[in-house]
Structure formats: C-alpha cells, structure tokens
Amino acid sequence: MSTTVIAPAKRPEIKTALPGPNGKKIIEADAKFVNPAYPRPSFKLVAERGNGVWVEDVDGNVFLDCNAGVAVCSTGHCHPEVVKAIQEQTAQLIHMCGTDYYYRHMPQLAEKLDAIVPVKSPTRTHFANSGTEAVETALKLAMHATGREKFIGFFNSFHGRTLGSLSLTSSKAAQRKGFKRQALDVVHVPYPNEFRNPFSAADCGDGGASQGALHWIEERLFKTTTPPEEVAAIVVEAVQGEGGYVPAPKDFLKGLRRICDEHGILLIVDEVQSGMGRTGKMFACEHYDVHPDIVCIAKGIGSGLPIGACVARADLMDWKPGAHASTFGGNPVCIAAALKTIELLEGGLIKNAAEVGAYLKAGLEKLQQKHDCIKDVRGFGLMLGVEFSTAELRDRIESACFERGLIILGAGTHTIRWSPPLILTKENVDVALEIFDDAIAACI
Numbered sequence: 001m002s003t004t005v006i007a008p009a010k011r012p013e014i015k016t017a018l019p020g021p022n023g024k025k026i027i028e029a030d031a032k033f034v035n036p037a038y039p040r041p042s043f044k045l046v047a048e049r050g051n052g053v054w055v056e057d058v059d060g061n062v063f064l065d066c067n068a069g070v071a072v073c074s075t076g077h078c079h080p081e082v083v084k085a086i087q088e089q090t091a092q093l094i095h096m097c098g099t100d101y102y103y104r105h106m107p108q109l110a111e112k113l114d115a116i117v118p119v120k121s122p123t124r125t126h127f128a129n130s131g132t133e134a135v136e137t138a139l140k141l142a143m144h145a146t147g148r149e150k151f152i153g154f155f156n157s158f159h160g161r162t163l164g165s166l167s168l169t170s171s172k173a174a175q176r177k178g179f180k181r182q183a184l185d186v187v188h189v190p191y192p193n194e195f196r197n198p199f200s201a202a203d204c205g206d207g208g209a210s211q212g213a214l215h216w217i218e219e220r221l222f223k224t225t226t227p228p229e230e231v232a233a234i235v236v237e238a239v240q241g242e243g244g245y246v247p248a249p250k251d252f253l254k255g256l257r258r259i260c261d262e263h264g265i266l267l268i269v270d271e272v273q274s275g276m277g278r279t280g281k282m283f284a285c286e287h288y289d290v291h292p293d294i295v296c297i298a299k300g301i302g303s304g305l306p307i308g309a310c311v312a313r314a315d316l317m318d319w320k321p322g323a324h325a326s327t328f329g330g331n332p333v334c335i336a337a338a339l340k341t342i343e344l345l346e347g348g349l350i351k352n353a354a355e356v357g358a359y360l361k362a363g364l365e366k367l368q369q370k371h372d373c374i375k376d377v378r379g380f381g382l383m384l385g386v387e388f389s390t391a392e393l394r395d396r397i398e399s400a401c402f403e404r405g406l407i408i409l410g411a412g413t414h415t416i417r418w419s420p421p422l423i424l425t426k427e428n429v430d431v432a433l434e435i436f437d438d439a440i441a442a443c444i
C-alpha cells in the first residue's frame with residue numbers, strides 16, 4: 001500500500017464490497033487482539049489515508065467524511081499546515097515532561113486559551129491527553145477548591161470512561177455495567193431536551209424544559225437528597241454530544257449560573273465535543289452568553305493529536321505542587337498541533353463552520369419536509385443532529401450512507417450526528433445531502 005496523500009475528490013468512490021478484502025483481514029486481526037469493548041457501529045470503516053474531508057480505506061474506496069473521527073479532525077484530515085507544524089516540532093523536541101521541566105509551548109498555549117475560553121480571565125490551564133482526563137482534572141479541582149464532594153450531572157451526558165468521569169456519564173447502560181457503584185457522589189437530573197421534554201407541566205411552568213430542569217434542581221434535589229452547600233459543581237455539556245446532539249435551551253446555562261452563584265457551587269462546562277469552533281463560535285457557551293468557572297476541552301483542539309485541557313479561573317487553580325500533573329499532557333508536538341489548529345480556526349474555519357453549517361442545516365430541514373421519518377433537525381454550526389422516528393431506522397440509514405460513501409455516525413438512540421471537518425464546503429454539503437436523501441429513501 002502506498003503512503004501518498006489521496007487526491008482531493010469531488011465525490012465518494014466505492015469500488016469493492018464493504019469492507020473489502022484488505023479491510024476484512026484487519027477486522028479479523030482486530031477481533032483477535034484488540035479490546036472488544038470499543039463500541040463500533042455496524043458499518044465497518046478500515047481507514048488508510050485521509051486528506052481534507054476525504055478518507056480512503058485499505059481497499060481504495062474513497063469516502064466523504066462527515067464525522068471527522070468523532071468531531072476531532074477539525075481542520076480536516078492531515079491539514080498541510082498542521083502536518084508541517086507537527087513535523088517541525090518532532091524534529092526539534094518531542095517530549096520533555098512538563099511535570100518536571102519547562103518548555104515554551106505550555107505557557108504559549110495556556111496564554112492563548114486564556115484569551116479565547118469563555119471562563120473569565122485570568123485563568124490557568126492543566127494539560128491532559130484526552131477528554132476524560134480534562135474532566136477528571138475539573139472534578140478534582142472542584143473538590144479541592146470548594147472542600148465539597150457532591151456533583152450534579154445530567155442524564156444522557158457523556159464525560160468519559162475513567163472512574164471519576166464515568167460517575168457523571170449516563171448516556172448508555174453499557175458504559176456503567178459491571179463497574180459497581182459510581183466512584184463519585186453524583187446525582188443526575190434529566191437534561192432539558194426541548195424535543196423530548198422530560199419534565200411535567202408543573203415543573204416547567206411557562207419556562208419550558210429549561211425551567212423544568214432548574215426547578216428539579218432547586219425544588220427536588222436541594223430539598224431532598226442534595227443540600228446545595230455540599231455540592232462542589234454542576235457539570236454540563238452546552239450541547240449534549242453522545243446523548244444525541246441536543247443543544248441546551250436558551251436560558252438554561254444562565255439558570256445554572258444563577259444557581260451556582262447563589263450557593264457557592266462551581267459551573268463546569270464540558271466543551272470536549274462542542275468546543276473549538278464546531279458550533280460556529282469558538283465555544284458553544286458563547287451561544288448562551290455564559291461564563292463557566294471551569295471548561296474542559298479536547299477532541300478538536302489538536303486536529304487529531306491527543307491533547308486535552310482543563311481551563312479554570314486562576315483563583316480556583318491554586319493547588320500545590322503534586323496535587324495534579326501528567327507525564328505526557330501538553331507534550332510539545334501536541335501543543336504545536338493545537339496552536340496551529342487555533343490559528344486556522346481563527347483564520348476562517350469558525351466562520352466557515354457557521355456559514356456552511358447554516359447551509360447544511362437548511363438542506364437537512366428541506367429533507368425533513370420530504371421524509372416523515374425525520375422528526376427533528378437541531379444544533380449550531382457544524383454540530384447538527386437529525387433525529388429519526390426509530391432507533392432501528394437510524395441505524396439502517398447510517399449503514400446505507402456508508403455503503404454510498406458517506407461517513408456519518410449515530411449519537412444517542414435515534415439521532416445521526418453531523419460533525420464534519422470545519423473545512424467542509426457547500427459543494428461537499430450538496431454531495432452529502434444527495435447521498436443522505438438517497439439512503440433515507442432506500443431505508444423507509
């Protein structure tokens with residue numbers, strides 16, 4: 001197999017049955033030797049090369065990627081400027097260990113994050129390797145800073161799979177099964193999903209699902225199981241990701257901010273999936289005009305290199321040496337990729353996510369008029385969810401898209417997420433929508 005970059009395509013090109021013969025061999029080896037707990041979907045992509053929005057598999061099939069390695073390849077696959085930044089950095093310094101030594105990259109990225117995060121400056125940043133580690137850091141920090149140990153999270157949320165973040169995660173039973181009681185004292189509240197409002201009319205009053213959730217926290221939790229003075233933090237996704245691409249209702253985050261301020265509780269916003277330009281603003285919080293105390297970042301910040309960050313108000317992150325650190329977190333190569341990624345995001349990709357996202361959303365809404373099975377189209381920028389009438393139909397449509405060369409992935413039970421690279425063009429959207437339409441028609 002050659003190592004050359006694939007030429008940018010105009011349309012997907014599927015030449016073999018999927019998976020093809022080379023793909024099948026890799027899947028067999030994987031089944032024998034690799035952790036079987038990876039929750040892979042029913043369609044099977046065996047990737048070999050990526051370029052922009054295009055991915056080629058090991059059998060020479062070319063796909064239009066509208067998932068970006070689960071919302072990670074924000075600048076597209078192997079963006080030449082990111083590749084160059086990584087190559088130059090690897091030739092200079094790959095690792096030094098920020099827990100014990102200094103290098104320019106850490107303060108450089110931390111200073112940049114201070115300027116762009118929705119947390120009020122001054123901030124401090126802990127560098128991690130993944131989303132779950134960024135969340136672990138936030139949880140530890142909240143306990144350390146408040147001296148409290150209870151947390152409030154939301155049903156259908158996903159914050160990671162390590163034991164602390166797993167205590168918050170509640171999007172699927174399989175993520176929890178077999179791991180006994182949760183490590184942290186977390187109580188879950190229904191997420192104010194406006195499309196499937198879980199609250200009673202009495203809870204909602206005239207404020208809809210948002211008021212329902214706030215009322216639940218103040219009138220039920222605080223008055224029964226969870227005294228507010230014992231709560232370290234409320235942890236929330238501004239747009240629920242794995243739970244089904246569900247944006248928070250308009251006033252919800254502001255309501256949480258008010259509750260936190262009234263009771264000395266910290267507001268932690270997990271922007272691991274929704275951050276870094278995906279929603280058409282640098283952070284999804286900006287759509288809600290809210291300032292968290294701590295924000296968790298990963299996925300799209302490194303264009304595919306593993307880097308996470310927990311950015312907190314500087315007065316909160318005043319713990320002593322040894323309280324929290326990481327051998328690899330914020331390694332110079334990953335930071336070089338992150339700095340270049342942010343430059344590209346600010347240089348036009350966030351704007352593109354807003355513009356092309358609006359174009360994609362309009363196209364999806366048109367398909368909703370055409371196909372009764374589409375029940376909801378929602379989201380911001382290039383973080384869009386399309387909810388179908390049944391989970392089974394959603395799964396078949398996901399596979400039918402793949403067979404036609406379009407990579408999209410489910411989220412939650414009934415929803416297909418659109419999380420393409422932020423370099424997606426309107427021309428790409430036209431191709432993707434044509435395939436999506438055809439796949440839906442073939443499945444109903």
Ligand SMILES: Cc1ncc(COP(=O)(O)O)c(C=O)c1O
Binds near residue numbers: 133159271299
């Ligand atoms: C909102 C959110 N938080 C945390 C995580 C965990 O990130 P990681 O898989 O990098 O640990 C994810 C992953 O999907 C996520 O979507």
